Amino acid sequence: MPFTAVVDLGYNSVRLSLYQRFSPNTFRLLGSIKRFVRLGEGVDEGKPIRDEKVKLAVSVMGEFREVLRRRGVDEVIPVGTSAFRYASNGEEVAQELSRALGREVKIISGEDEGRLAALSAVNSLPISEALVFELGGGSLEVVYVSNRELEKVFHFPLGGLRLSKAFRDQGEIRREIRNYLYSLPSRFPPVLVGSGGNVRSMGRYAMKMRGLSFNHVHGFKLAVGEVNKMVKRFWSLPPEELAKLPGMGKERAVTIPAASLVVEELVNMTNPQYIFISEMGMREGKLMSKEMNSTEEMRDSWVDAFTRGFNVEPPWDVKLEGEKRTGSTWAGYASLLSQVIMWTGRRNPFRECFDILQEVLFPGFTQVEIGLVAGICRAASGKVKGEELRRLGVDMDKGRLRETGEVVRKLIQENPLGGH
16 A cells, blocks of 8 residues: 655644555555744745744755655655745745755645645545634634535634734734634534644643543544633643643644634634534645545545555444444444454454544544444443543443443354454
C-alpha cells in the first residue's frame, strides 16, 4: 500500500505528516513532526516574511527532506497557506523552501483551504447539515455543508496567532472577529464542526475536564456552555499557567486565548446545538478525492481501512449477524472488529477491541458512537465497571449492555474463522 507525505507550511507551525493510503478517501496516519516556525509572525497584507523565519523554515525543510529520504517516501504534497498568501514575498519564499525540501511548495487559496478542511470533515464524521470551520494561525475558513455536499466557502484573516499579535485587548479582538463574521449568510445549520490546532486543544481540555479516556479528540461533542467557560478560564490565566492546563503547552498558550474568542463568537452568531471537533483538516483533505455519498458508505470505508491495516478482508457477514442477533448497529461493528482482532492472534480480542478504540483515531464515527462500540466489546470480555463506562462518556444500561456483550462473545466464539 502506498505511502504519502503532506508538508503543511502554516502561519503558525510547519508539519510533516506521513500516511498509509488504502483508497481514494481513506488512510492511516503513521506519524508526524511539527515545528513552531511561525512564518506568519509580523506578516500582514503587503509585508514580507521575515528573513529569520525563512532561515528557520529552510532548516526545517532540510530536516523533513532527510526524514523522507530515510523512509523512502516518493509521493510528497507540500502546501503553503495563509502566511504565503498575505506576504509580499510569499512566492519567493515558497520557491526557496521548495529547493530546500526538494519538492515544489504550492500556495493554495483560502477557498481551497476551506474546501479541503470541509471535505475531510464530511468524509470522516456522520454529518449532513453543518457549518464547518478550520481555524489556523493566520486565517479562518468557514464552509456551509448541505446534504453532505460542500457549498459556499468564506475566508477571513482571523487566525489565532494573527489576532494574538495584532490585538492585546479582548474587546478589540471581538470587534475584529464580528466585523468579518457579520458577512456570513444568516442561514445557519444546526451543527458546527471545527478543526485546527487551537480547536483540537479546546476539545482535549474539555475531554480532560470530563475525565474521558480517549487519546484522540476526533468526533468529540463540545457543549456550547463549555466554550464559554473555557474563554473565561483562558483569559484569566497568565501564559505560564495557561501552558500547564490539559491539552495546552507553551506554544499553544500564546494563541489559545484569541482563538477561543473566534470559536465563541462563531457559537454566539450561529447558535448551534453542539460543536463536533475534527482531527481531520486541510492536510487530510489533500488525500481525498470527493465527498462520500452517504454516512453508511463513509463508515464502511473507514472500517475497511482499519481491517486492511491488519492485512485482512473485513468480515461484513459477521457485522450483519451481530446486528441481526442484537438489533444494534454498534454490536454489529463490535462483532466485526473483535473478529478481525481475534484473527491477529490476540488472547482476548474483546478487551483488545475496547483498548484499541480508546487509543487509535477511528474516523467515520462520533466519539460517543465509538464509546458505544467499545463498551459492547468490554462487556463481551467480562464484567464492566461503571467507571469504565463513565470514562467512555456513554450512558448505557448495564443489564442490556451485559446481554449484548454476551451475544457478541458467543457469536465470535462459535465461528472463529468467520462466515455466517
